[in-house]
Structure formats: structure tokens, C-alpha cells
Amino acid sequence: MLFTYKYIKHDIEKLQEFLDFLFYDVWLFADGEFDAEKLNGNPDLKQIYEDFGNVDYDPATAKKGQKGKSEYLFNSSIEKIYAEFAKIDEAYKLELIDLYHYNNHIELLCSDKSKLPISYAQIKAKYPSLEKAINEFYSKLYGPESPFNLDAFGQLTKKLIPDHYEAFMTDNNEEVCPFCGILPIKGNNHSYRDAYDHYLPKGLYPFNSLNFKNLAPMCHECNSTYKLTDDPIYEDYKKIDPLKKEDNRQLAFYPYSENHPELEIKVELTSKDIKNLQPQDINLEIKSEGNEEQIESWKRVFGIEERYKALCCHKNEGLEWFNSVVDGFNNAKEMGVTDFSKWVEFKLKEAGTNKLSNYGFLKAQFLTECRDKGIFNANA
Ligand SMILES: [Zn+2]
Structure with a gap:
């Protein structure tokens, strides 16, 4: 990526804190039946659980659109996952502690290949019913069916995300997608916003779908055309053998890195026929x-x-870009500019002044190559 975002602290993080509490303080200690007392360590969450328990909803008899579905999903998921954790062996629980930590430590996964995340497929291979319970819960947490859209959690989609986006764009105001540098990102002068992308795909990895270190606004083209469910940290995740999961592991840029390197981009042209330039040139x-x-x-x-x-x-x-140099010289001549090579230097400098404006990062390199290959002179 061309540059990185600045991570912002926001109330929305409390949702991930609820999930961390459930994992570390409730599910890992699963033993016997679940009851509200197991949530004593987090009085806010306990209150929510108890309030949701008072909502009358039975999935067997519920009518379409009946209120209570999200409350039911939340409470029943906590209970189901608890019941599954109660069945797994202690050694695997210990393993899961590390893996849960890695799945949420996006920066570490991007920068250290010895750290391996856990995928749904891996859990499924060992404990299919645990994977089913976790997947049914986590796959719904971000989106229209999320129980976090309820008032009790501050309305994720309607309120928390728009509020986070506004605060985010106040601190990240380049209004250019950092992942491509090509397309704009809607800033605070727009009434619409761009979507957040799950950097490590939420369909592959459990536990991090509400972690905002794994979520970043991305232009539509990057998100919905190119990246889709591609995994930055595995070259081809579909081929990963759960037993050899270090295969294909790849380092990746972390979208919130505080020391992102400056990238040197060079364009080489193998054809001088600018008017008919093809990608293979x-x-x-x-x-x-x-x-x-x-x-x-x-x-x-x-x-x-x-x-x-x-x-x-x-x-x-x-x-x-090319024509603006060549044709621009003809206009500049009328204003007394006579030295073409100086004019080219001026245009190169101008193109690279702001790397994020008018594709400056690429335009300057493209024009530099046109100069170095003598393509301007032939056309001037
Ligand atoms: Zn983009």
C-alpha cells in the first residue's frame, strides 16, 4: 500500500472487549451448564444478557420479522459456544488462547511468519460442532443481522459505524484509498461512506470480525473487485493444508503500521509508441x-x-500525461519558454509534487521514463 492509516480509539472498541471477555473469562472456563452468573466479571454484559433473556422469542414458532431474533441469537450463541468449550480438551484450549491472540494481533501476523492464525477450517477439522457454533455467531456480528445493531450495544450499523467513520476520516483526511492510491475514499464532505474491509477475511478467520485493527475503509474497486476474500498473509489460502499451515505464508503490509516504508516505483517502457501503448510494453x-x-x-x-x-x-x-508535456510546450512557447528540456524538467517536478494528487506517484515515474527513453524529443 502507498501509505497507512492512523488507528483511532473509539467507543466501537467496546464490542470487541465484550467478545474478548466472553472468550477469555467465560468460554475458556466452561464447565457444566451456562448461567448468567458466569458473566459476573462484566456487569454490563450480564445485564444485557438478562434483559435479552426476558424477550419472548422462540425460533420454532417465531413469525418472519418478529422482534427478538437478534436478542435470541446473542444469548443462544453464548450458551452454545459455552457448551462446546465444555467438551474440548485442556491442551486444545491452551492452544486456542494463543491462536485467539494471534487472530486479533493483525500487526504481528503481518510482520512475523512464525505466528500462525487459526482458520474456521482448522477448528472444523478437530471440533466440527465447536466450529459450527463459533461460525454461526461470528459470521453475523458484522452486518445487518448483527445483535450489536440492538440499542443495548449502541446500534453498530446505524450509529457506531457512521460515528467511527466520521472520527476516522477526521484523522485520516487524504481522501485517497491507501491500498491502491488510484481511487478516492469518501471523506466527511460526503453523505455516503466507503465500506470497511476485513483485512484478514472474516469468512476464513474467526474471532476478529469486530476488531477495528482488522477493519479499514477501502475504495469500492479494491474491496469488491480485486481483494474480495483474498488473504494478504497467505499466497493461496485455498490450498492450505491444516497440518502444514506455514505453507504459502506471506508477510504483508499492516494498514495501521506507524512505520510504513516509502515505496520506490519505477516504470520501464519497452515501446516508444505512446499512442498505442499496451500493458505488455x-x-x-x-x-x-x-x-x-x-x-x-x-x-x-x-x-x-x-x-x-x-x-x-x-x-x-x-x-x-504525455500530451500535457508535449502540447503544453507549444502553449508555453507562446509565453516565451524556449528550452524544451527545461520545460520537461518542470513538468516532471510538477507531476511528482503531490504523490496522491492525480496519481502523482505513478505519473512522475511514467514521465521520467518518457524523458529517459527520449520519447518526448521524438514528439516535440
Ligand atoms: Zn483502492
Whole structure:
């Protein structure tokens, strides 16, 4: 990615805190039947559980749209997962403590390949009914069916997320998608917002669907066309053998890293025919010493090569960048500018002044290559 976001503290984190409490203080100690007393360590959550228990809802007889479904889902999920934890062996519980921690320590998973997350598939291989209970709960936590949309939790979708987004965009006001640098991200002058992406896909990994260190606003193209459910930390997660899960493990950029490297982007053209430039005429080199693997992961997940090359070949981008130098000189001549090479230098500098404006990070490199290959001179 071109740059990273600044993580912000927000009330929305209390939802993950409830989930952490359930895991560390309730489910891990599962023994016998669940009752409200097991929630004594978190009086707020206990109160919510008891209030939800008073809502009259029976899934067997409930009519469509009947109130109480979310309350029922929340309480019954806590109980079901508790019952499943009561059945698993102690050694596996100990293992799960580490794995739960890793699944939520996104920065560590991005930067240390010896740390392995746990996937639904792995839990399923060992305890299918535990996986089913966890999946049924966690897969619904972020979205329209989430029990966190209830008033008791502050209304996740209607209130907490819009409020978080506004605070987030106040501190992160570039209004450019950091994952591609190509498309805008809607800031606070818009009445709509861009979606949050689960960086480690929520369909693959349990326990982190409400962790905002795993959630980041992303442009629609990055989120819904390129990344989809691709996993930044595994080259091909579909091929992962649960017994050899270190296979294909890959380092990745962490969206909230506080020391993200400056990437060096170089464009090489193997054709001088700018008007008919094709992606295969472009070699793109993206470098940063010591971050080679992170760059590979980024290019893979977000289709970076394809998208940057397409921009360079675009009639209204790459060709236009080029024309603005050549045609611009003809206009500049009328104003007394006579030295073409100085004019080119001026335009290169201008293109790279703001890397996030008008694709400056790519445009400046593209024009530099046009200069170095002598393509301007042939057209001037
Ligand atoms: Zn993007």
C-alpha cells in the first residue's frame, strides 16, 4: 500500500472487549451448564444478557420479522459456544488462547511468519460442532443481522459505524484509498461512506470480525473487485493444508503500521509508441528494501500491476500525461519558454509534487521514463 492509516480509539472498541471477555473469562472456563452468573466479571454484559433473556422469542414458532431474533441469537450463541468449550480438551484450549491472540494481533501476523492464525477450517477439522457454533455467531456480528445493531450495544450499523467513520476520516483526511492510491475514499464532505474491509477475511478467520485493527475503509474497486476474500498473509489460502499451515505464508503490509516504508516505483517502457501503448510494453518495478514480500502480497491482493499498467495505457491518463508535456510546450512557447528540456524538467517536478494528487506517484515515474527513453524529443 502507498501509505497507512492512523488507528483511532473509539467507543466501537467496546464490542470487541465484550467478545474478548466472553472468550477469555467465560468460554475458556466452561464447565457444566451456562448461567448468567458466569458473566459476573462484566456487569454490563450480564445485564444485557438478562434483559435479552426476558424477550419472548422462540425460533420454532417465531413469525418472519418478529422482534427478538437478534436478542435470541446473542444469548443462544453464548450458551452454545459455552457448551462446546465444555467438551474440548485442556491442551486444545491452551492452544486456542494463543491462536485467539494471534487472530486479533493483525500487526504481528503481518510482520512475523512464525505466528500462525487459526482458520474456521482448522477448528472444523478437530471440533466440527465447536466450529459450527463459533461460525454461526461470528459470521453475523458484522452486518445487518448483527445483535450489536440492538440499542443495548449502541446500534453498530446505524450509529457506531457512521460515528467511527466520521472520527476516522477526521484523522485520516487524504481522501485517497491507501491500498491502491488510484481511487478516492469518501471523506466527511460526503453523505455516503466507503465500506470497511476485513483485512484478514472474516469468512476464513474467526474471532476478529469486530476488531477495528482488522477493519479499514477501502475504495469500492479494491474491496469488491480485486481483494474480495483474498488473504494478504497467505499466497493461496485455498490450498492450505491444516497440518502444514506455514505453507504459502506471506508477510504483508499492516494498514495501521506507524512505520510504513516509502515505496520506490519505477516504470520501464519497452515501446516508444505512446499512442498505442499496451500493458505488455510496461515493466513495473516496486521496491523497498526489506519489504519485498510485503510488496508481493500487496500486488497480489490488490491487482496493483494490472491497475497501474492500465492507467499508463489509458487514453485520458497515461497518454494525456504525455500530451500535457508535449502540447503544453507549444502553449508555453507562446509565453516565451524556449528550452524544451527545461520545460520537461518542470513538468516532471510538477507531476511528482503531490504523490496522491492525480496519481502523482505513478505519473512522475511514467514521465521520467518518457524523458529517459527520449520519447518526448521524438514528439516535440
Ligand atoms: Zn483502492
